[in-house]
Amino acid sequence: MIGYVAIVTASVIWSITPALVSRFSQYIKPFMFTALRTIIATLTLVPIAFLNNFNYIPLSSYALILIVVSGLLGPGIGDACYTKAIQRIGGSLSVVISYVYIFIAQFMAVVFLGEFMSISLVIGSVLAFVGIVVAVSSSNFGRVDIQGTIYSLIAALSWSSASVMVKLVLNYLDTFTVTLYRLAVTAVILSPIAIFLEGIPGRRVIKQLIPIALITGILGFSLGVYLFVYSISTV
Numbered sequence: 295m296i297g298y299v300a301i302v303t304a305s306v307i308w309s310i311t312p313a314l315v316s317r318f319s320q321y322i323k324p325f326m327f328t329a330l331r332t333i334i335a336t337l338t339l340v341p342i343a344f345l346n347n348f349n350y351i352p353l354s355s356y357a358l359i360l361i362v363v364s365g366l367l368g369p370g371i372g373d374a375c376y377t378k379a380i381q382r383i384g385g386s387l388s389v390v391i392s393y394v395y396i397f398i399a400q401f402m403a404v405v406f407l408g409e410f411m412s413i414s415l416v417i418g419s420v421l422a423f424v425g426i427v428v429a430v431s432s433s434n435f436g437r438v439d440i441q442g443t444i445y446s447l448i449a450a451l452s453w454s455s456a457s458v459m460v461k462l463v464l465n466y467l468d469t470f471t472v473t474l475y476r477l478a479v480t481a482v483i484l485s486p487i488a489i490f491l492e493g494i495p496g497r498r499v500i501k502q503l504i505p506i507a508l509i510t511g512i513l514g515f516s517l518g519v520y521l522f523v524y525s526i527s528t529v
Contacts, residue, residue: 360463402458
């Protein structure tokens with residue numbers, strides 16, 4: 295039950311991001327914004343780690359690769375493309391398309407993790423898919439932007455792959471450590487990439503960007519990602 299509560303809570307927290315990105319879209323550069331969020335999230339979790347007498351656990355090469363790749367795909371590339379999609383096609387439509395990752399993740403979980411797909415889960419997935427088709431085809435959204443749709447689908451694929459890797463890495467580390475390591479690695483690797491691709495934002499942009507990054511970094515990444523990893527470990 296706690297696992298279900300965790301993932302529902304994470305979903306509610308994540309629902310804040312599309313609205314904020316849409317509202318302040320003109321100030322946001324996707325990769326820089328995502329990198330800043332991971333830095334803030336890491337800085338939030340580090341003091342908690344020390345307060346809880348965190349001990350470094352040596353990792354095998356396999357576990358380290360899982361952490362690095364899952365971090366770059368999940369809160370890294372996945373969220374950056376999701377942000378870009380929101381800027382191009384709006385929060386409502388990008389959420390609908392990006393969450394095709396539900397079905398990709400289910401398929402990967404069955405194939406790579408040997409999880410069982412119950413009849414009720416299949417029915418629920420089909421209903422969710424129908425909802426996506428209805429939403430995307432609705433004239434309320436107007437003409438679908440191809441690039442925005444592609445960014446949404448890249449986010450879906452990235453999140454799905456990362457979810458499977460998180461499940462595997464939980465065989466080696468606890469929930470908090472997985473969350474901290476993934477965000478820290480993503481912050482270190484994504485930051486120089488963001489600077490190279492998008493440059494360093496000006497002072498005026500930074501002033502607008504910091505409050506949004508603080509909210510979505512602390513809530514969406516620190517707490518949201520932790521709850522997501524926890525739910526994967528339990529349900």
